[in-house]
Every structure is written in structure tokens, then in C-alpha cells.
Amino acid sequence: MSGPLILAVPSKGRLQENAHAFFARAGLNFVQPGGARDYRGAIADVPNVEIAYLSASDIAGQLASGAAHLGVTGEDLVREEIPDAATRVKLLQPLGFGYANVVVAVPKAWIDVATMADLDDVAADMQRRHGRRLRVATKYVNLVRNFFAWTEPGDRRGARTSVSNYRIVESLGATEGAPAAGVADIVVDITTTGATLEANALKVLEDGVMLRSQAQLVASLGADWNDGARAAVRTILTRIAAEVRAREVREIRCRFDEGVGRTLVDLAARYDARAPFGPPPPGTPLVLHAPKKAVFALVEALAAAGAGTITVATLEDVFEPNPRLVADLFGALG
Ligand SMILES: Nc1ncnc2c1ncn2[C@@H]1O[C@H](COP(=O)(O)OP(=O)(O)OP(=O)(O)O)[C@@H](O)[C@H]1O
Ligand SMILES: O=P(O)(O)OC[C@H]1O[C@H](OP(=O)(O)OP(=O)(O)O)[C@H](O)[C@@H]1O
Ligand SMILES: [Mg+2]
Structure with a gap:
């Protein structure tokens, strides 16, 4: 079999608007070739994907039966409609809305x-x-x-x-x-x-x-995970992972005097911040990705340890090799 990847998205109700905004932030733009009343759609630049617009409870059912590969729905509906949820679906990512x-x-x-x-x-x-x-x-x-x-x-x-x-x-x-x-x-x-x-x-x-409960990104374990569907889901989850990671972190850049660079990287590690591009060569700023919650404490610690000017910025996307989302799904699919 070689059907497309079916992505089930709420067509009405509380989750609809937030779900669409979530995919758009991840650079996944839906198109409805048949116009606004068409309940099937596609993603602009990801081939082999069909969007199914359904109610939140239908989405839980379709994920359970394997009729949809991936979907957004409330955890309450997953737990209610799929008694043996652990064997049928994988909750990939809580989405921070629909609480x-x-x-x-x-x-x-x-x-x-x-x-x-x-x-x-x-x-x-x-x-x-x-x-x-x-x-x-x-x-x-x-x-x-x-x-x-x-x-x-x-x-x-x-x-x-x-x-x-x-x-x-x-x-x-x-x-x-x-x-x-x-x-x-x-x-x-x-x-x-x-x-x-x-x-x-x-x-x-x-x-x-x-x-x-909150809205969850959910994958079906019983869907037809053919090669085309796997390639499509990899593209989709990679973009989502980049967006999710970008929302979790802030980018901190700071000047530092020769000699303290290594110390600052070690210091950052204590705040769960990482230097994604490694220790910088002399004369260039140190770049860190820090958990949102740790930003101000880390800024103070960096300043106390001798950093010069420090800037904090939000990021659009953070693409990391082998994102957890992709590994989790492929691990569960075997
Ligand atoms: N008051 C609420 N606040 C936030 N999220 C809610 C609320 N009520 C429901 N939800 C979440 O949204 C999901 C869908 O609920 P929603 O009311 O949109 O659809 P529904 O009840 O299936 O259909 P209908 O459009 O007929 O109401 C719920 O299962 C839950 O996860
Ligand atoms: O605590 P609150 O913020 O007041 O929200 C609770 C209400 O929201 C949901 O109903 P909904 O509006 O979705 O209507 P429904 O019963 O037709 O699904 C739920 O069934 C409650 O009735
Ligand atoms: Mg309702």
C-alpha cells in the first residue's frame, strides 16, 4: 500500500484556531484545493500529505483505528475513546493550548x-x-x-x-x-x-x-506507515520539533574577555544552557541556548563572571539533528 499520510486537524470547536496557528508557526501551511468547505486539504510544500478536517472526538477515533496517521486532539478524548491507548497511539507532544x-x-x-x-x-x-x-x-x-x-x-x-x-x-x-x-x-x-x-x-x-488535559499531537501506531508516509511525517515532525525547541529556549549572546570563555560555557551548563556552536574563537561573541526560565539568573551569573554586553533574543526555529519527536515516533513504530 502507498496511500498518503493522513493528518487529522480539528475543523471546529475549541481546538480549531489554535491547532491551525500551531501548524502555521511550524511552517506547515494548509491549502484547501476545493475551497473552504472542502474537508480534505494538503500542505503547501510537503508532498504526500492529506489533511482531514474532523471534530476533535472523531480525530481520536481515527487515530485509534489507524485511519489517520497523525492528529491534534484533546488528551481527554484520547483517554476516553481509546481505552488501550498505549498500544494504539503515541502522544508525541503536549501543545500548550486546550487546557x-x-x-x-x-x-x-x-x-x-x-x-x-x-x-x-x-x-x-x-x-x-x-x-x-x-x-x-x-x-x-x-x-x-x-x-x-x-x-x-x-x-x-x-x-x-x-x-x-x-x-x-x-x-x-x-x-x-x-x-x-x-x-x-x-x-x-x-x-x-x-x-x-x-x-x-x-x-x-x-x-x-x-x-x-490539553491538546496533544498524537500519532497512530496502527496506520499504514509506508515509506512515503514515513518520509512525510519526518518532514512534518522535524519542522514542529524546530518550532517547539525555539519556543523553549532563548538565545543569549555575550562578549567576553579572552580567558573566561571556557568558564562561561561551564557556568552556562549549570543553568542547562548549551553552546550550540561550541566555544567561540577569540573576538567573537559566545552564543548560548538557555531554557526560558533560566534566562535572567544566567544573565546575572554571566555578568558576575566577567561577561561584557549580553543580549537575549527569541528564535524562530531551532533545527537539531535527530529531534526527539522523530526518534520517539520511529522508536514506537519499530
Ligand atoms: N471549556 C473548554 N476549554 C478548553 N478546552 C476545552 C473546553 N472544552 C473542551 N475543550 C477541549 O477541546 C476538545 C474539543 O471540545 P469541543 O467543545 O471543541 O468539541 P466537541 O465538544 O467535541 O464538539 P462541539 O463543537 O460540539 O462542542 C475537548 O475534548 C477538550 O480537549
Ligand atoms: O468551565 P468552562 O470554561 O465554563 O467550560 C466548560 C464548558 O465547556 C464545554 O462545553 P462546550 O462549550 O464545548 O459545549 P458542548 O457541551 O456543546 O461541547 C464543557 O462541556 C462545559 O460545558
Ligand atoms: Mg464541546
Whole structure:
């Protein structure tokens, strides 16, 4: 077989805009030969790639089945829709957008209920007194089953307790409204600002954060990884890796007096900064790539060690040989 590499990209919803911006920053410009309503596209200068525009949840499904090779979707959807995720997909890169938590939320009116252990008591009580099970409205059926079944030993407040005596009420929209509507007792849903929970008078349990999710770049392990698809993914991941690396680091350049060059390189290593072009010959500035977080501490240390003028700059792309992203995927594909 020799089909093209299928890259699945959100066509609507929360992730769409950020996903497009992410690929554009990596120099991957999408073209839609059939116009804006065409759900298939291509990348301007990378042959053998077909873009599939899909909803975020369809993307998780297509990656699981191998219908798409590479895609962007929420980690919540990967964990929910692909129970055996480790054998079917590889999460290559968290993308720094689409942050949201999957949480257990109960009516604020339940003032005595603050933890999963409390919730288990409520569920047991309902069963005993009314002969019915606690109703949980959610679209995250698999995540709920796993989370509610899991116990972590420890004292009552310090640990997680499993919840039994519940049943799931599947809800595909407006989930937070289910308790007020009387169709469920509590909800499990995704939240970012908490505004929707607040508007529905719900509160998150103290130990009720089931998953901290963000958008992920995901590869399918079961797709048709023919030679053409492998060549295309190498090009795509190399550009993405260069962009990701550039965002992680700052370039520091400094003047230094003869003799201290070596000392400065050693000093930089203590801040996880590297001299990508090696120690400079006399008379040329030292160039370092430093983790963003370490920049100001490193600048101070360099100045104290005798550096002259120091400049800090952001970089557009940092291409390194054998980027981790490429190695990770090819390692997983074998
Ligand atoms: N409130 C939110 N804030 C940030 N990211 C979110 C939020 N809600 C969802 N997401 C992330 O975006 C993904 C897709 O959600 P989104 O709401 O865009 O699509 P959907 O619910 O599948 O479809 P629809 O367009 O019908 O809402 C979620 O699975 C999650 O990873
Ligand atoms: O914590 P907040 O910032 O208020 O966000 C939470 C809301 O966002 C999502 O719904 P969405 O708007 O995607 O609608 P949907 O239920 O149709 O998917 C989620 O299902 C919540 O309802
Ligand atoms: Mg939604």
C-alpha cells in the first residue's frame, strides 16, 4: 500500500484556531484545493500529505483505528475513546493550548460532600434508603468507570476512595444542566474557567480532578506507515520539533574577555544552557541556548563572571539533528 499520510486537524470547536496557528508557526501551511468547505486539504510544500478536517472526538477515533496517521486532539478524548491507548497511539507532544480538567462535580447544596469518600457515603445511603443508585451524567463513560473504581489507601481525608452504587447517564451536551433537570444527581465534565459549573450551582470535589488535559499531537501506531508516509511525517515532525525547541529556549549572546570563555560555557551548563556552536574563537561573541526560565539568573551569573554586553533574543526555529519527536515516533513504530 502507498496511500498518503493522513493528518487529522480539528475543523471546529475549541481546538480549531489554535491547532491551525500551531501548524502555521511550524511552517506547515494548509491549502484547501476545493475551497473552504472542502474537508480534505494538503500542505503547501510537503508532498504526500492529506489533511482531514474532523471534530476533535472523531480525530481520536481515527487515530485509534489507524485511519489517520497523525492528529491534534484533546488528551481527554484520547483517554476516553481509546481505552488501550498505549498500544494504539503515541502522544508525541503536549501543545500548550486546550487546557481543561475533567472533574467530578456535585450540587453546591450538598454541603457535607467534599470528597470522593463523602460521595461514596452518599451513594451507599441512596441505595440503602431509596433503593436507587447515584446517577452520574457524563460523556466520559470510560474515564468515570476507571476513576470511580480506583482506591488509594490512606486515611479518609488524605486518600482516594472508590465509589460504588452509581450508574452512568450518558449525556452528550449541556451535561451541567442534568442535576437541575432532575435526570442525574452529579456530573463528570470538562471545565476550564468553571463558569458553567458555577452557573449551574455545582462544585468540584477536592479529590475530584480526574484528568488535567490539553491538546496533544498524537500519532497512530496502527496506520499504514509506508515509506512515503514515513518520509512525510519526518518532514512534518522535524519542522514542529524546530518550532517547539525555539519556543523553549532563548538565545543569549555575550562578549567576553579572552580567558573566561571556557568558564562561561561551564557556568552556562549549570543553568542547562548549551553552546550550540561550541566555544567561540577569540573576538567573537559566545552564543548560548538557555531554557526560558533560566534566562535572567544566567544573565546575572554571566555578568558576575566577567561577561561584557549580553543580549537575549527569541528564535524562530531551532533545527537539531535527530529531534526527539522523530526518534520517539520511529522508536514506537519499530
Ligand atoms: N471549556 C473548554 N476549554 C478548553 N478546552 C476545552 C473546553 N472544552 C473542551 N475543550 C477541549 O477541546 C476538545 C474539543 O471540545 P469541543 O467543545 O471543541 O468539541 P466537541 O465538544 O467535541 O464538539 P462541539 O463543537 O460540539 O462542542 C475537548 O475534548 C477538550 O480537549
Ligand atoms: O468551565 P468552562 O470554561 O465554563 O467550560 C466548560 C464548558 O465547556 C464545554 O462545553 P462546550 O462549550 O464545548 O459545549 P458542548 O457541551 O456543546 O461541547 C464543557 O462541556 C462545559 O460545558
Ligand atoms: Mg464541546
